[in-house]
Structures are given as structure tokens and as C-alpha cells.
Amino acid sequence: MGDKADVWQGTLALMVLKTLDSMGAQHGYGIARRIEQISGDLLSVNYGTLYPALLKLEQEGYIESEWGVSENNRKAKFYRLTRAGRKQLARETRDWEQTQQILAKFLSPREQES
Amino acid sequence: MRRMRGWLLRLGGMFRKERREAELSAELESHLQMHVEENVRAGMTPEAARRDALMKLGGIEQAKEEYREQRGLPWLETMMQDLRYGTRMLRKNLGFTIVAALTLALGIGANTAIFSLVDGILLRPLPFANPKDLVSVTGTYPKGAFEAMREQMQSLDVAGYVEGYEFNLTGRGEPVRLSGTLVSAEFFLVLGARPELGRPFYPGDDKAGQDSYVILSHALWQQRFSGDASIVGRAIELEGVSRQVLGVMPAEFHFPSPKTQVWIPLHNDPRDTIAYWAGDFMPIIGRLRPGATIERARAEIRLFQKRVFALFPWTMPASWNADVSVVELRSGMVADVRARLFLLLGAVSLILLIACVNVANLALSRAATREKEIAVRSAMGADRRRVMRQLLTESVLLALIGGTLGVLLAMEGLHLLKAALPADTPRLADAHIDWRVLAFTGGLAVLTGILFGLAPAIHSSRTAVAGALKSAGRGAAATVSHRLRSGLAIAEVALAVLLVVAAGLLVRSFWALSHVDPGFRTSQILTARITPNQAYCNDAARCVSFYRELVSRMKAVPGVTSAAVVNTLPLGGRVAKRALDVENLFVSPGETPPLFWMDTVTPEYFTVMNIPVVAGRGFTSADATGGSPMVVITTSTARRFWQGRNAIGSHIRLSSDKEWREVVGVVPDVRAYDLQKSIPEWMNGTVYLPYSANATLENGRVPSDMTIVIQASLDEAQVRDQLQRTVAGLNPEVPTGEVKPMSAVVSESVSTPASTTFLFVAFALLALVLGIVGIYGVLAYLVATRTREIGIRLALGALPRDVLWLVLKEGARFSLIGIVLGLAAAVAVTRLLASELYGVSPADPVTFSAAAAVMAVVSMLACYIPTRRAMRVDPMVALRYE
Numbered sequence: 001m002g003d004k005a006d007v008w009q010g011t012l013a014l015m016v017l018k019t020l021d022s023m024g025a026q027h028g029y030g031i032a033r034r035i036e037q038i039s040g041d042l043l044s045v046n047y048g049t050l051y052p053a054l055l056k057l058e059q060e061g062y063i064e065s066e067w068g069v070s071e072n073n074r075k076a077k078f079y080r081l082t083r084a085g086r087k088q089l090a091r092e093t094r095d096w097e098q099t100q101q102i103l104a105k106f107l108s109p110r111e112q113e114s
Numbered sequence: 115m116r117r118m119r120g121w122l123l124r125l126g127g128m129f130r131k132e133r134r135e136a137e138l139s140a141e142l143e144s145h146l147q148m149h150v151e152e153n154v155r156a157g158m159t160p161e162a163a164r165r166d167a168l169m170k171l172g173g174i175e176q177a178k179e180e181y182r183e184q185r186g187l188p189w190l191e192t193m194m195q196d197l198r199y200g201t202r203m204l205r206k207n208l209g210f211t212i213v214a215a216l217t218l219a220l221g222i223g224a225n226t227a228i229f230s231l232v233d234g235i236l237l238r239p240l241p242f243a244n245p246k247d248l249v250s251v252t253g254t255y256p257k258g259a260f261e262a263m264r265e266q267m268q269s270l271d272v273a274g275y276v277e278g279y280e281f282n283l284t285g286r287g288e289p290v291r292l293s294g295t296l297v298s299a300e301f302f303l304v305l306g307a308r309p310e311l312g313r314p315f316y317p318g319d320d321k322a323g324q325d326s327y328v329i330l331s332h333a334l335w336q337q338r339f340s341g342d343a344s345i346v347g348r349a350i351e352l353e354g355v356s357r358q359v360l361g362v363m364p365a366e367f368h369f370p371s372p373k374t375q376v377w378i379p380l381h382n383d384p385r386d387t388i389a390y391w392a393g394d395f396m397p398i399i400g401r402l403r404p405g406a407t408i409e410r411a412r413a414e415i416r417l418f419q420k421r422v423f424a425l426f427p428w429t430m431p432a433s434w435n436a437d438v439s440v441v442e443l444r445s446g447m448v449a450d451v452r453a454r455l456f457l458l459l460g461a462v463s464l465i466l467l468i469a470c471v472n473v474a475n476l477a478l479s480r481a482a483t484r485e486k487e488i489a490v491r492s493a494m495g496a497d498r499r500r501v502m503r504q505l506l507t508e509s510v511l512l513a514l515i516g517g518t519l520g521v522l523l524a525m526e527g528l529h530l531l532k533a534a535l536p537a538d539t540p541r542l543a544d545a546h547i548d549w550r551v552l553a554f555t556g557g558l559a560v561l562t563g564i565l566f567g568l569a570p571a572i573h574s575s576r577t578a579v580a581g582a583l584k585s586a587g588r589g590a591a592a593t594v595s596h597r598l599r600s601g602l603a604i605a606e607v608a609l610a611v612l613l614v615v616a617a618g619l620l621v622r623s624f625w626a627l628s629h630v631d632p633g634f635r636t637s638q639i640l641t642a643r644i645t646p647n648q649a650y651c652n653d654a655a656r657c658v659s660f661y662r663e664l665v666s667r668m669k670a671v672p673g674v675t676s677a678a679v680v681n682t683l684p685l686g687g688r689v690a691k692r693a694l695d696v697e698n699l700f701v702s703p704g705e706t707p708p709l710f711w712m713d714t715v716t717p718e719y720f721t722v723m724n725i726p727v728v729a730g731r732g733f734t735s736a737d738a739t740g741g742s743p744m745v746v747i748t749t750s751t752a753r754r755f756w757q758g759r760n761a762i763g764s765h766i767r768l769s770s771d772k773e774w775r776e777v778v779g780v781v782p783d784v785r786a787y788d789l790q791k792s793i794p795e796w797m798n799g800t801v802y803l804p805y806s807a808n809a810t811l812e813n814g815r816v817p818s819d820m821t822i823v824i825q826a827s828l829d830e831a832q833v834r835d836q837l838q839r840t841v842a843g844l845n846p847e848v849p850t851g852e853v854k855p856m857s858a859v860v861s862e863s864v865s866t867p868a869s870t871t872f873l874f875v876a877f878a879l880l881a882l883v884l885g886i887v888g889i890y891g892v893l894a895y896l897v898a899t900r901t902r903e904i905g906i907r908l909a910l911g912a913l914p915r916d917v918l919w920l921v922l923k924e925g926a927r928f929s930l931i932g933i934v935l936g937l938a939a940a941v942a943v944t945r946l947l948a949s950e951l952y953g954v955s956p957a958d959p960v961t962f963s964a965a966a967a968v969m970a971v972v973s974m975l976a977c978y979i980p981t982r983r984a985m986r987v988d989p990m991v992a993l994r995y996e
Contacts, residue, residue: 028141029148046170048177051142052184059184072151076144077137 012045012053014096017089020063020081027068027076028054054079062088138181142174175494192500196507203508204515210480211512214473217887218516218562220880221469223523224462226547226555227531230524232455233554234545240444241366241544243306247402250446251415253435254395257382259422260298263398266421269406269414270440273297273304274380274396277370280819281378282647282849285351286338289849291645292352294376296394301377302329304401305369311335312346312361315379322383328357332365334375352376354649354847370397372543387427388813399443411440429704447540454870457946461616461877464609466562468881471606472888474566477509478573478599479895502571509567510560517559521552534872536865569598596896600928603892607932608939610878610885611969615940617878618961619947619954620871626953627864633784633792634684635724639856640824640833641683644841646848651818654807660844661805661820665716667840673828674836678719679805681817682711684786685863690811694801696755697765697774707769708798710751711786714809714817715802720781722825730762730779737804744804746779750792751799766801770814775803789864790952823856830855870950882972889976893925897984909989921981922974929973933966940965 012035019034020026026034031054032045057063062085070076081089146167153163168174204211239245249270255263260274279294302314309329319327328350330339339345349356357378368374384390402411419438423430445452488501525547532542644664651657661679668677682688692712701707717733720726728749737744745766752761765774783792783800793800803809810816826833834853841850861868897904904917944956954961 027144027148029145032145033152044170046177048180051138051177051181055181055184070144070148072148074144074147075140076148077141 012049013057014089014092016050016053016057016079017062017081017085017092020079021086021089025066025068025078025080027070027078029076031079057085061085134185138178142177146174192503193507196504197511199504200508200511204512207480210476211515213887214476214512215516215519217469217472217476217884218513218559219519219523220884221462221466222513222517222520222555222558222562223527224877224880225466225558226520226524226551227527228455228458228462229554230528230547230551231531231535231542231545232459233550235448235451235539235541236444236455238544238550240447242369244401245444246442248305248443249400249402249408249411249440250443251398251400251438251440252446253419253438254397255422255435256391256393256395257380258384258390258425260396260398261382261384262422262425263415263418264298264300266418267400267411267414269403269411270400271300271304271403272398272400273299273301274398275301275370276380276394276396277374279378280645281352281376282354282645282847283338283350283352284354284647284847289847290338291643291849291851292334292375293373294352294378295370295374296380297377298380298382298396301399304399306401307363307367307369309361310364311343312359314361315377320379320382322381322386325379325381326355326357327360327379328352329361329363329377330359331363331375331377332367335362352378354647366543368541368543371538371540373538391427393813400440408440408442415440451539453949454866457870457950458873460946461613461874464613465877465880465884466558468606468609468884468888470562470566471602471609472566472884472891473509473512474569475599475602475606475888475891477566477570478602479891480570505571506564506567509571510563513559513563513566514556516562517555520559521547521555524551524555531873534869536869569602573598596899599892599895600924603888604928604932604935606885606888607929607969607973608936610881611933611936611965612939612943613874613878613881614965614968615937615962616944616947617871617874618965619944619951619956619958620867620874622954622958622961623951624864624867624871627789627867628861630785630789632684632789632860633725633782634856635722635825636857636860638825638827639722640826640830640837640853641686641821641856641859642824642834642837642853643819643821643851644679644848645819645851646845648815648818650845650847651816654810654816657816657818658805658807660848662716664822664840664844665718667844668822668824668837669718671826671828671833671836671840674824674826674833676718676722677822677824678716678722679820679822680713680715680719681805681811681820682713682786683821683823683859684723684784685789685859686821687863689787690817691797692801692812693769695767695769697767699755709796710798711793711800712811713800713802714805716805719802719823722823723784725781725784727779727781729760730777732779732781733802733804737806743773743775743808744778745775746781746802747777748783748800749780750783751801752780754799768810770810771808773808789860867950867952882968885969886972886976889925889929889973890979892928893921893977893980894983896924897921897980900984901987904984904987905989905991908987914985917984917987918981921984922977925973925977925981929970932973933969936969937962937966 015035016031019031019038023030023034028050032050035045036043054063054065058065058079062082063079064082065077065079068076068078149167149170150160150163153166154160158166240248242248251263251272255274257274260272264272275298276296279296281292281294283290283292297315297320299315299317299320302309303316308314310332312329315327315329319325330345335341335345345359346361347359349358351357363377380396382390400411402408415438419435423432423434491501491504492498528545528547532545535542644661646657646660650660665677665679668674682690690712691709693707694710694712695701695707699708715733717735717737720732727746729752730746732746733744747761747766755761756764761777761780764777766777767774781802785792786800787794805817805820807816822837824833824837828836830853837853838850841848900920904920907917907920908914940962941957948956
């Protein structure tokens with residue numbers, strides 16, 4: 001666990017929203033695994049960061065939760081995107097891309113020379 | 115919007131906790147199980163799978179804690195939790211709570227009481243309309259100059275007033291002497307104060323001939339006119355003059371002072387040159403006109419001051435009002451009391467500081483026993499900030515309890531304070547405990563809580579988890595704690611020493627003051643003011659014979675040894691000054707002759723007051739009735755104008771008289787003005803004249819407000835009774851006022867230093883008590899933590915004497931350091947007291963040594979119980995301890 005980066009707060013919310021968008025309803029364990037897989041096991045998600053983040057999104061109305069049964073017949077709480085959540089995802093994705101572009105311009109070698 | 119919704123849900127998250135907790139546990143558990151199952155599927159043994167999952171996911175309890183923080187409103191929730199927990203802890207340690215809360219209550223209570231004074235007197239706006247536009251002109255001006263100012267000032271509406279006038283109210287039962295203030299017609303308009311009944315004075319009401327008006331104070335209206343509203347418009351008899359009552363001022367109107375019972379218009383008469391240009395020099399108040407600034411008013415008044423000289427019918431000295439300015443009325447009113455109030459505020463802040471140190475010390479010793487508890491809480495996932503916050507919440511809670519008790523104390527204390535302070539303190543009636551004061555106390559309590567809670571909180575939260583859990587918490591941390599505690603005890607001793615020194619200086623000063631020989635007899639003398647109307651005394655001979663008859667009738671009363679009248683009773687607060695020509699003293703033209711205090715007395719005055727005649731002779735009854743005019747002077751006057759040559763036989767003349775008076779005797783000076791000095795620098799000397807028709811005041815009249823002094827072996831009530839009957843028998847219109855023994859006159863003259871001294875002594879005692887508790891606390895803790903060591907020492911053959919020394923050494927160490935620091939601080943600080951001191955230097959070595967000695971004795975007393983406990987340690991019990 002030591003050499004893996006912990007997910008930082010702001011981006012975790014975006015990752016959770018994207019995960020739920022692409023996978024549909026999912027439980028906490030599933031979300032965590034999915035994020036770790038997509039990152040190529042570069043990121044590690046633990047309880048302490050994941051569940052408060054889920055709760056915050058739920059409080060803000062971007063996701064909703066419901067108890068259900070997992071694929072292995074285990075009782076689990078499933079999270080699902082709401083309409084507001086979808087909008088928020090689009091907004092945050094846009095913001096993130098913008099930020100990324102700006103940063104990319106700053107960091108490109110050509111920019112530094114001119 | 116989203117944010118809002120989040121907040122609301124979080125607020126809701128604080129409720130129905132059990133279900134939410136259960137859900138969270140279930141969710142985390144299912145997460146863990148899924149992880150374990152997957153690990154097993156990947157080929158791990160069940161044990162390895164579980165261990166891996168747990169490690170990867172981090173501590174479940176920490177995760178829950180973070181989740182909870184997101185769920186509710188952590189700060190609110192934590193606070194509630196801390197409060198609940200704090201209340202429980204305070205209730206569990208009832209002894210600590212009571213001592214600490216009482217300590218704080220004393221500190222906060224004293225501060226609240228003094229602050230309510232400061233607030234009422236210095237801070238609160240004056241109770242008038244638009245008080246910030248009210249100003250006062252720093253100089254004083256005669257009527258003529260005032261009327262010119264009233265006409266010329268563009269930026270200000272001005273009003274003048276003279277306090278200290280007296281009027282006999284007659285024709286309504288027993289005659290009574292009233293205190294009055296003469297005011298210009300704009301007085302009430304400028305202040306923006308409306309009468310509760312009737313009308314104020316309007317411009318023009320102060321012109322001679324159209325000024326037979328009066329406005330009553332609420333108190334007088336209630337007492338003398340039983341609150342009868344129909345009095346407005348009717349006439350009352352004041353000093354034999356009929357005046358129409360225009361209005362009654364409301365109860366809370368006290369300007370210029372609560373003493374004023376009637377407001378009477380100034381009598382502006384330009385034809386009366388002396389009264390108009392040389393009569394009363396009045397203080398001037400003003401109200402800035404719309405758009406005007408205080409700076410403009412200042413510039414304008416300086417210009418006016420340059421031009422006003424030309425208006426006077428004679429040459430005024432160039433230095434007169436040279437530094438005139440315009441200041442805010444409020445600051446002008448209370449300039450005299452400000453310094454004293456700040457001294458008191460300084461003293462009570464020291465007490466609060468001591469109280470804080472004390473409670474910090476108590477809290478620290480408790481913190482030591484709580485180290486284990488705190489370590490457990492850290493291990494359970496509370497971070498350092500969280501622990502500190504918990505401890506601070508407890509402190510603030512404690513401070514609020516102390517604060518509440520303190521307010522109760524302050525309510526009582528304020529009554530005492532108001533009674534202890536001189537009654538003429540301006541705006542004293544304005545001081546009360548209201549929301550402003552309560553806000554101050556609340557803020558003070560929270561601040562206090564943080565102040566005394568901080569050191570223990572920082573200290574405790576630093577406690578090493580592992581170390582504290584292993585040992586019983588008496589490791590290295592105890593040493594640090596002890597150093598901190600000693601530091602606090604030293605600070606406490608130092609602060610107490612500082613207050614004791616200040617109180618000691620004031621006590622010595624007051625002692626010196628009350629042992630001043632005033633130069634006259636103070637025991638077995640009853641004094642009373644006997645005051646016929648001015649009109650009655652316009653016939654000087656009638657007035658003189660009235661007093662002469664009064665004195666002779668009183669002397670005939672069995673039990674009365676002797677009696678006399680005097681116009682200005684020493685220390686009675688009144689003086690009469692008079693310009694005199696002294697034989698062979700050259701006064702250059704244009705300069706005014708020297709001013710003297712002039713006492714006019716009946717012949718027995720020197721005998722009654724026991725003032726010895728040191729050269730020549732006193733007065734005889736023949737001197738008053740006729741014969742050549744004469745005068746008795748004081749030794750300082752003789753020294754000043756005759757430089758040791760024999761003054762007897764020389765001559766002095768009232769500067770308006772033609773006839774010279776022969777100096778027939780010399781008497782010692784008495785403390786006439788105040789007890790501190792026999793005569794102020796600005797006065798040249800004192801002369802005594804026999805009371806007769808030609809012993810006139812500056813206004814050309816014979817004094818008509820004499821004080822009778824009666825030496826009698828009867829008790830006070832009997833003399834008073836006899837006197838009232840005699841006066842009424844002579845003239846039923848003459849009031850008998852201010853009947854009191856001479857000793858009361860003397861003690862009233864020092865009421866201000868008396869109150870300051872009293873308050874400082876009270877504060878110093880408070881500081882000492884708190885100091886004892888503080889030292890006791892530190893030593894008791896020391897003995898408790900070293901019981902085992904003491905036991906070992908005793909077991910190895912140490913004598914109780916050695917143990918005694920062990921504890922005493924510690925106590926002596928910090929009390930000595932504290933005393934030295936306190937004395938050093940006192941050297942630096944007591945200079946602030948200099949203006950309050952008489953006959954003792956601010957660095958008085960006797961006081962400093964005494965304060966050090968008192969503190970040393972008190973410290974040793976505080977050591978007594980802990981030391982005795984240490985000496986009684988039973989080695990066997992001590993070794994089994996822990």
C-alpha cells in the first residue's frame with residue numbers, strides 16, 4: 001500500500017460519479033475496485049476516504065443509495081447517479097478538461113521558451 | 115442550493131444515530147467480506163485474505179470517525195459532545211469545580227463590577243440627544259464674555275452654567291436650603307434635554323428682569339412638592355424672591371451633577387459691571403451646529419479668545435484662557451475620575467490574571483491524573499487538536515459557570531462600589547449592569563477559559579500515548595508539568611505582591627493623611643449651616659445681629675461650652691477669597707493686588723476650634739461691635755509678607771476699602787482647603803476678620819451663609835434639637851442645614867482617597883487568598899507525586915525534619931522568586947499611583963519590605979498543610995503505593 005498514491009479528495013468525487021455513470025448502480029466495494037483497476041492499480045482507495053466521499057455526494061443529491069443484494073448474494077448498499085449527478089458529472093468533466101488543457105500549456109517545453 | 119441541502123441533511127444527521135451507526139457498520143462489514151472473498155478466490159488462505167483486506171482498508175474505527183464527521187455537523191456535534199463530556203467531568207470532580215468556579219467568580223465578578231463603572235462613567239454616551247455633537251469649552255468665562263461668545267460663534271450653540279449656588283426655599287413648611295445651578299437660557303436646548311413636565315428655558319429667559327423662573331429636579335419635585343403636577347406655572351419663594359416654576363426635569367437628568375435641585379436662569383445685567391465681567395467664571399458647554407466640526411469650533415474659539423480681551427472694562431492678564439480649546443463633553447466631564455478608574459481596572463485585571471493562573475494550576479494537577487484517559491482517547495482515534503478542543507471546552511464551560519456566579523457577585527459588588535466611591539463622582543448613577551456589561555463578562559469568561567485552559571490543554575495533548583499507557587503517568591511528563599506549575603505559582607505570587615505593595619502604599623498614605631494635624635479641634639464640635647436669605651442680609655447690621663444673637667443664645671444652653679460662627683468652615687469645601695492691600699507692599703499699576711483667603715469669625719472662634727494665638731491677641735467682643743478695624747493673620751502669611759519681622763501693628767486693607775486694618779494677632783495655619791496642604795500655591799495667605807458689618811466679601815456684602823461651630827458636652831441629637839429650636843425662634847424662615855460633627859467634616863474631605871484605599875485593600879486581600887490557594891495546590895501536588903520518594907527516604911533513615919525541609923525548600927523557592935519578581939514589577943508600576951499618594955514615596959522601602967514579609971508569611975502558611983502531610987507519610991504505606 002505504501003508505494004501507491006492515495007486518491008486525493010476533489011478528484012475522488014469525480015471518479016465516483018464517472019464510475020457510477022459507466023457501470024450503473026454499484027456498491028462501495030465495487031466502486032473502489034473499479035477505480036483501482038482503471039488506474040492500473042496505481043491508486044488505492046480505503047474506507048476512510050471512500051465512504052465519507054459517498055456520503056457527501058449523497059447529501060448534495062448527486063447520488064442516491066439503496067440496500068440490495070450483491071452478485072455473491074451478499075447484502076450491500078448500492079449507489080446510483082441521480083439526474084443532478086449526471087449534470088454535475090458533465091460540469092466537472094468540462095472543468096477538469098479545461099484545467100488540464102491550461103496546465104498542459106503551462107507545462108509544455110515550447111511554452112517555457114517563448 | 116446544493117450546499118444548503120447538504121447542510122440541512124447534515125444537521126438531520128445528528129439525530130437517529132443508532133440506526134445510522136448500524137447501517138454504516140453493515141456497509142463496511144459487507145465491503146470487508148467482499149474483499150476477503152475476492153482474495154480467497156485469488157488463492158489466499160482465509161486468514162491471509164482477511165489480514166490483507168484489513169491492512170488495505172485501514173482502521174475501521176478511524177474510517178467510521180471520518181464518516182461521522184461527514185455525516186453530521188462535526189463542529190456542532192463535537193461541541194455538544196464535548197459539552198456533555200465536560201459537564202460530566204466537572205460533576206465528577208466536584209471539589210475542583212467548586213474551587214475553580216469560585217476563584218473565577220471572584221476574578222470575573224470584580225472585573226464586571228469595575229467594568230460597569232467604567233462603562234457607565236467613561237464609555238456610555240451621555241443620555242442626551244445626539245451626544246457626539248456635545249462639546250465643552252475648556253476655559254471659564256464671565257457672563258459678559260459668554261454673551262459675546264454666544265453672539266459670535268458660528269460653529270457652536272453655547273450655554274454657560276455655574277454650580278454651587280444655594281437657595282432657601284421658604285413658605286412651604288420647614289425652610290430648606292437647596293443646591294442650585296445657574297444656567298444660561300440655552301442650557302437645556304443645547305443639551306437636548308426635555309423636561310418631563312412644563313417647558314425648558316428659552317432664549318431671553320436669562321435677561322435681568324425677565325428671569326424670575328425656576329426648573330425643578332425630579333427628586334425635589336417628589337420630596338417637597340409630593341409630585342404635584344399643578345406646581346408648574348405656579349410661583350415658589352426662593353431666597354425671598356418669587357420665581358415661577360417652568361418645568362420639572364426627568365429623574366435621570368443629572369447635569370451638571372446629581373446635587374443640583376433647581377436650575378435658575380443666569381441674571382445677565384450689563385449695567386452691573388462687576389457681576390457681569392468679574393462675577394462667576396462659568397464653564398461653557400456647546401453643541402456643534404449641523405455641518406460644523408470640532409476642529410472648526412476649536413479654531414473659532416481661539417480667534418474669539420484673541421478678541422475677547424478688548425471687551426473687558428479692564429486689562430485681563432494675557433495668560434487668561436491662553437490654551438482654550440474645545441473637547442468632547444463626555445471626556446471633559448469625567449477627566450478627573452478617568453485616571454482613578456483605570457487604576458481600579460488595572461488592579462482587578464491583576465486579580466483576574468491571578469484567578470486564571472490559579473485555575474490553570476488546579477487544572478494542570480488534574481490533567482496529570484487524566485493523562486491516562488487522554489492517552490486512551492488518542493489511541494481511540496482522537497487527534498491532538500480534538501483532545502485540546504475537549505479540554506478547552508471544559509475550561510470555557512468552567513469559566514462560564516464562574517462568569518455566571520461572577521455576575522451575581524458583581525451585582526452585589528456594584529452596590530458596595532457605589533457606596534464606597536465619593537458621591538460626587540460624575541455619572542455614578544449611570545453605572546449599572548446591562549447587556550453591554552453582560553456581553554463584556556461573557557467575552558471575558560470565554561477568554562478567561564481559553565487563557566487558563568490553554569497551558570494544561572497543550573501540555574496534556576502532548577502526552578505520549580505509549581508512555582502514558584504503560585506507566586501510571588508519572589514519567590518525564592510530570593517533570594515538565596512541575597516546572598510549568600512552579601512557573602504559574604511564581605507568577606501568582608508576583609502578581610499578589612504587586613497588589614499588596616499598591617494597597618500598602620495607599621494604606622500608608624491614608625494613614626499619614628488621617629494623622630495630619632489639621633490645626634483645629636475635631637472632637638466634641640457640632641457644625642451646622644445657618645443661612646438667612648441674601649435679601650435679609652442686604653441689611654448688614656440686621657444679619658450681623660442675627661448671628662450674634664444666635665451665638666449668644668446657643669452659648670446659654672446648658673451643656674454648651676462655647677459657640678461661634680465662621681463663613682468658611684475648614685475642610686467644609688467652601689473658601690472665600692479677597693484681594694488685599696498690604697502695607698509697604700508695592701503693587702505695580704495694572705497688576706491686581708494679592709488674593710487671600712478671608713475668614714470672618716465671631717470672637718470665640720479661636721477658642722472653640724482650639725486654634726492658639728501665637729503672637730498678639732485674638733478678637734474680643736468689643737472688636738466686633740466697634741472700635742478700630744483689625745485683622746488676625748496666619749503664621750505663613752506673616753512669614754511671607756513680613757519675613758520674620760514682627761507683623762503686629764502693621765496694616766492690611768480690603769482692596770475696596772479706604773480704612774486700613776491693624777494686624778493684632780497671629781494664629782497658626784489650619785488645613786482649610788484639604789488635608790494634604792495647609793494652603794495651595796495659588797493663594798497668598800489667610801486673614802481672619804471679626805464678623806461685623808464692614809467685613810465684606812468681594813461682592814461688597816457681608817457673608818450670609820455662616821457655619822455655626824458649637825463645643826458641647828451634650829450628645830449630637832440634643833445640640834441639634836436645641837439649635838433648630840433656637841434658629842426657628844429667631845427667624846422661622848432660616849433653614850438649619852448640614853448638621854454634622856466636625857470629625858465628619860474632616861473624614862468627608864478625604865472620602866476619595868479613603869475609597870481608593872478601601873478598594874485596593876479589598877483587592878489585595880483577594881489576591882492573597884487566591885495566592886494561598888495557588889501555592890497550596892502546587893505543594894499538595896508535589897507531596898502527592900513524591901509520596902513514594904518520601905517514603906523511601908524515611909525508610910532509609912531520613913528524619914521528619916529532612917522531609918519538612920524537602921517540601922518547605924520547594925515552597926520557599928518559588929515564593930522567594932515570586933516576591934523578588936513582584937517587587938521588581940512594583941518598582942516599575944507604582945509610579946502610576948504617585949498622584950494618589952500623600953506623605954509616602956511610590957518606592958517606599960517600608961511598604962515594599964512589609965509586602966514581601968506578608969507574602970512570605972502567607973506562603974509559609976500555604977505550605978503548612980502539604981508539609982504536615984509529607985511528614986506524616988508512613989514509609990510502609992508509601993512503598994506499597996501505586
